[in-house]
Every structure is written in structure tokens, then in C-alpha cells.
């Protein structure tokens with residue numbers, strides 16, 4: 137179980153920085169628009185002071201109204217800045233969320249697969265919940281902090297212009313507030329961590345108890361479970377109470393810091409105005425800076441840094457824990473393993489311990505660049521064998537080798553670029569044609585994608601969608617054959633040394649199917665085809681006949697002459 141000490145807030149912040157590292161442009165845009173949004177603050181007090189001293193107090197209503205109108209126009213411009221800032225803000229927050237969820241899910245799956253860590257959906261669920269909270273908190277932090285800092289600086293600058301003594305008090309108040317935040321940061325940090333952990337412990341224990349409720353009742357342990365859960369509830373309540381108390385104390389001190397300049401202004405005002413050191417307009421202008429900007433912004437900054445900021449650090453720390461990388465180090469996919477040789481060594485596979493074996497101690501060698509076609513009656517296990525060859529299923533006995541290395545031990549992403557399986561059900565998603573075609577090879581150039589489209593004969597289909605710059609908005613409106621053409625072009629465009637086609641051309645016209653097979657074979661890749669038509673077998677270098685868990689391998693002619701079952705299959709296919 138993670139202890140409070142395990143949560144590394146500093147590392148959490150490093151993760152936060154990592155997850156938004158690619159968003160420098162969005163940050164620059166956000167800063168620029170926030171600056172524009174805060175510009176009205178700089179002139180607010182000064183314009184109010186001028187409107188009063190030069191306009192209204194002299195009975196010159198026109199000048200007063202003009203100056204206030206200027207301020208109103210600045211506010212409208214600031215509003216435009218606020219509106220424009222929303223786009224970079226959304227870009228930063230959404231990309232951070234995507235990055236964090238991807239990290240957590242990928243790391244959990246890797247640990248489950250390679251470290252044999254128990255798959256615990258609750259971890260991913262908790263991380264997803266934390267990520268959503270983080271997204272909300274980061275949005276709040278950015279929305280307020282970006283303008284608050286500019287506004288605070290602008291308000292103090294304006295005050296220096298109108299009433300330097302009040303400005304110095306404002307600086308002193310801000311420093312006091314900053315001092316309080318720093319001094320109380322550690323205690324605050326610890327209590328927020330304790331409160332969050334207590335909440336997590338409570339929800340995990342409550343879920344466990346509810347899931348095992350029948351056993352709890354059957355064992356007569358209801359009272360004990362209730363006691364344990366009550367203790368968790370009390371711990372959480374105590375932790376939340378401590379956080380609340382600290383909040384109250386900080387708020388009191390911060391209020392004093394924020395209001396101090398206003399108190400100084402009010403106390404000094406009678407003498408200053410009477411002595412001519414401060415005009416009535418300057419008094420009101422200074423008050424505008426203090427009441428309208430300084431005090432509320434100081435509070436916002438404190439609340440954000442004090443509450444949200446630390447909570448963020450803790451939550452990022454928790455995500456870091458969930459996205460802990462697997463200790464497994466993938467073997468390098470070397471040049472020799474990428475040569476395209478595939479082999480089955482004594483492979484046995486069944487879908488469950490009680491069911492009959494689909495493959496029974498099967499041996500097979502597929503040479504680099506060979507075209508092997510697999511045939512067999514329906515249900516013989518052809519798709520099962522394809523999945524094993526592609527490393528999607530693991531045999532209970534024996535080994536599947538890719539270039540001499542156990543396929544299950546290879547790093548998944550690298551493997552998928554080297555060994556591709558296309559199933560019968562073509563996966564086409566809503567998005568651009570380019571995204572669909574480059575799905576297995578994001579680095580593919582336009583020329584490579586166009587050549588893949590031409591090779592499989594999908595030119596007309598893609599041209600009708602506006603070429604590779606076009607879009608596929610309703611994949612379900614494509615026919616099964618059209619979807620297969622798109623996925624075939626996708627597989628062609630990826631740098632795989634081995635392509636396994638599991639009836640991936642079954643919806644194509646036989647002539648188009650021939651063109652596709654010839655196109656793949658001409659690239660020199662190893663091709664394993666689960667046949668849909670006998671014509672595929674007749675074009676193959678060798679044919680593998682799968683029947684009752686065993687394989688017979690030979691040329692089309694050899695099998696035709698030696699295997700009655702193969703001859704039957706030819707007869708059956710010729711009739712359909």
C-alpha cells in the first residue's frame with residue numbers, strides 16, 4: 137500500500153511539466169492574450185482619477201464621460217483577449233489529459249502483461265478520476281492565475297503612479313501573504329496528502345467490502361467490516377477537518393495582508409487630501425486599484441497556489457505512481473529478427489483447459505519472402521494460427537518465433553511495425569483519409585501512401601473521397617470491400633516484413649484479390665494468407681492444410697495429389 141511518504145510532490149510537478157512540454161506555442165499564445173486581457177487594469181484607477189479631477193469635479197461632464205468611455209473601450213478589448221485565450225487554454229488542458237490517461241493505461245497494461253502484476257481496474261479508474269479532477273483544477277489555475285498575476289502587477293504599477301505610499305503598503309501586504317504561504321506550505325502539503333490518501337483508502341476498502349458482501353455476511357464478519365469502514369470514515373473526516381482548519385487560519389492572515397493597503401489609504405486620506413498630497417480623484421482611483429483588483433486578485437492567487445496548486449502536486453504524484461513503468465526491458469528487434477522468418481515450434485493451443493486443442497504440437501517454418509497460404513475446413517483453426525503467428529495469442533506449449541526470437545518477448549510497438557495482421561473485419565475510423573492510411577506507419581510520406589493506394593487498386597475509392605487530403609466521416613457507409621481496400625493500403629504502407637492476411641480480401645472481386653496478393657508479394661515481404669478462395673492457394677509458394685490440429689505443408693500440386701481432404705476442398709471451392 138502506498139504511504140503518504142511515497143507520494144512525491146516534486147516528481148508530480150515534473151510529470152505535470154512533461155505532460156505539457158509540447159505545448160510551448162499554446163502557452164505563448166495564452167500569455168499574450170492574457171496580457172491583453174489585463175491591460176484595462178493598468179489604466180482603471182488612473183482613468184477614474186482623471187475622469188473625476190479633470191471632468192466631473194470641475195463640472196466638465198463631457199471630459200469625465202470621455203475618460204470613463206475610454207476605460208469601457210479598454211474593457212471591451214480586454215474581453216476580446218479573454219475570449220481568444222480560451223483556445224490555447226483548451227489545447228493545453230486537453231493534451232495534458234490525453235497524455236496522462238495514455239501514460240497510466242499503457243503503463244498498467246505493460247505491468248500486467250510483463251511484470252505479471254495483478255490487473256487492477258480500480259487503479260486505472262482512480263487515475264482516470266484523478267485526471268479529470270486535474271483537468272478541472274489546471275483549467276481553474278490557468279484561467280485565474282494568468283490574469284491574476286498580470287492584474288496584480290498592473291494594479292501596483294498604477295498605484296505607484298497615483299499614491300506611492302499606498303503602493304508600498306500594497307507591496308508589503310503582498311510580501312506578507314507570500315511569506316504566510318511559504319511558511320505554511322509544508323504543513324498544508326502534508327495535510328492535503330493525508331486527506332487524499334484517506335479518501336482513496338476509504339473508497340478502496342468500501343469497494344472491497346461491497347464486492348465481497350456475500351462472503352462477509354456468510355462469515356458473520358458484518359460487524360467487523362462495519363467497524364473497519366467506520367474507522368476509515370473517521371480518519372478521512374479528521375484529515376478533512378484539519379485541512380479545513382488550516383484553510384481558515386490562512387484565510388484570516390491573507391485577508392489582513394490584502395486589506396492592509398486599503399486601511400492605510402483610508403487612514404491617510406483626510407490629511408493627504410487636506411494637504412493637497414492627494415486629489416479626490418486620486419483617492420478614488422487608488423481605491424479602485426485596491427478594491428477592484430489588488431484584494432480579489434491576491435485572494436485568487438493565494439487560493440490557487442495554496443489549495444489548488446498543492447492539490448495538483450499531490451494528484452500528479454498519484455498519477456506518477458499509477459503510471460510507474462514496467463520493470464521489463466524489451467529485447468531489441470534486431471535486423472536479423474526483422475528479416476521476416478516465422479516459425480512454429482511444437483505449438484499447442486486450446487481456448488480453455490477443458491476444450492479440445494485447436495493446434496496440437498504444430499511445427500512450421502515460413503521463409504523470409506515466402507507466400508504461404510493456409511487452408512482448411514471451417515473451424516479448423518486457421519484464424520487461431522494467424523493470431524498465434526502474429527503474437528496476439530500465446531501458445532500453451534511450444535514457441536512462435538519471429539526471426540528466431542520468441543514473438544511474445546518482443547516490444548509491442550516495434551513488433552506491430554514489423555509484423556502486421558489484417559483480420560476479415562476491416563477497421564476504418566472516422567477521420568482524414570491520411571490518418572486512416574498512415575495508422576500503422578505515421579511516418580509514411582504522401583508519396584508512399586499514394587503508392588500503397590495504387591498498389592492495392594484503391595485509387596478510385598480514395599479519389600472519390602478527395603484524395604489522401606480528403607475525409608472519411610461516416611465509415612459505416614463504406615461497403616465491406618471498400619473498407620478492406622483501405623486497410624490493405626494501410627498494411628501495404630507500413631514497413632512490416634511479415635503481413636498476415638486473415639481472409640482480409642474476402643469481400644473483394646477475385647481479380648482485385650489477385651492484384652492485392654501480387655502487390656504484397658512483389659514487395660518481397662513474407663506473406664501468410666488465410667485463404668478465402670482456392671485461387672489464392674494456386675498462386676502460393678506453398679500451402680499449409682490445417683485439419684484436426686495438425687498441419688500438412690506442400691505445394692498446391694503436392695497436396696492435390698497426396699491429400700484427399702485437399703482435393704475435396706478444391707472440389708468444394710470449385711462448386712461455390
Ligand SMILES: Nc1ncnc2c1ncn2[C@@H]1O[C@H](COP(=O)(O)OP(=O)(O)OP(=O)(O)O)[C@@H](O)[C@H]1O
Nearest residue numbers: 487488494512513514515516517518519520521666
Ligand atoms: N475466442 C474463442 N473462444 C473459444 N473458442 C474459440 C474462440 N475463437 C475460436 N474458437 C474455436 O476454435 C476453433 C477454431 O476457430 P478458428 O476461428 O480459428 O477457425 P477457422 O479455421 O479460422 O474457421 P473459419 O474458416 O470458419 O473462420 C473453432 O472451434 C472455434 O469455435
